[in-house]
Amino acid sequence: MDDELPEPLRAVEHELTVLLRRGRAVSWEIAREVHPNLEPNAYGLLLWLRRCDSIRLTDLAARLGIGKGTLSRQINGLESLGLVRRDPDPTDRRAAQLSLTEQGRQRFDAARSARLRQFRRTLEDWPTRDVEEFARLLSRFNEIPL
Template sequence: MDEQHAETLRAVEHELTALLRRGRAVSWEVAREVHPNLEPNAYGLLLWLRRCDSVRLTDLSTRLGIGKGTLSRQIRGLEILGLVRRIPDPTDGRAAQLSLTEEGQARFDAARAARMGHIRGTLESWPAEDVAEFARLLGRFNDAWS
């Protein structure tokens, strides 16, 4: 690997570190907007539940790469807050489908709108093609990372 490529990779690592640090701070803010007692990492769970409409715990565990026991505890916390519900799976009586409650959906949507407003404000001066390319490259990076 030549020195220029190594320096470029160090720059990528630096920018990723900055992005992740900011992301953690934003996650705290957004989580508090959804519910004052919500753990910051739970926003990602709510995002997946909002995207899927309803999903089995095992499928969500696989998709997120989180152990079923850990995920079950996190989901239980969201149930206690009234944000998530379990309903019997119509195809398998032993399993349950997870989904957002109406309250969870409303709170998530309001917090997401605020987050999207921040993203929109950050990227509003960028040309639309740059935003599209940024989204494409982030997706490619995330796909390769897993």
Template structure:
């Protein structure tokens, strides 16, 4: 690749990330008006992976313990997440979505998916799959 291709990649990723941040903020507010945009990713992870320890969530998202603790506390106060004892280690806690948290999150996520379907209606399904594959690869290599 030439430098021009990397500059083009940087420009497009910068624009994409700026728009993604704005969209995450909107989606967080749709789940709950007081939900921080950064906490939306925690809901995604808990919905997809089930109950997890705070340390696992922090490592996955890439934040420190203090940030994770603050975000999880806010989610608990909003009634979106609850703690339960870890059956594998009685000293540890697992966090999981509450029924309300799961319902709110899934409704918002389904609306977002529908927007993607509309926006990418002219794309071939193979192109959508390829974009997802490339983004997954990028995330794996930069995470």
């Protein structure tokens, strides 16, 4: 059956596997830079919160494609570390707006700066057009529901 798959598809699967393995290693590293007790998958949550500034839990769960219960447990962990806060939603008293605390923002920004410097070093020999195309193709791939 595997032999029936076109070579380019097998190459994509292989490269994505390598990318995910490298991504997990980087996530562990950067999570520890934000906070020694931060779970690696929480970096993505912090990135969304930094990008959105403030967002409802249900909206964030929908964007990430995870359940509200799972997300709520992860947010509780980030709150206990002092990185995230919940504020009452002015439009719905039953809901809350999630955002980074000042400490969360500072720690995230410092860790992200280090990560971006690493990306810059890794891609510095690539032509700008290649980096732009790489970003475009990754974005296109990431928009596909799995």
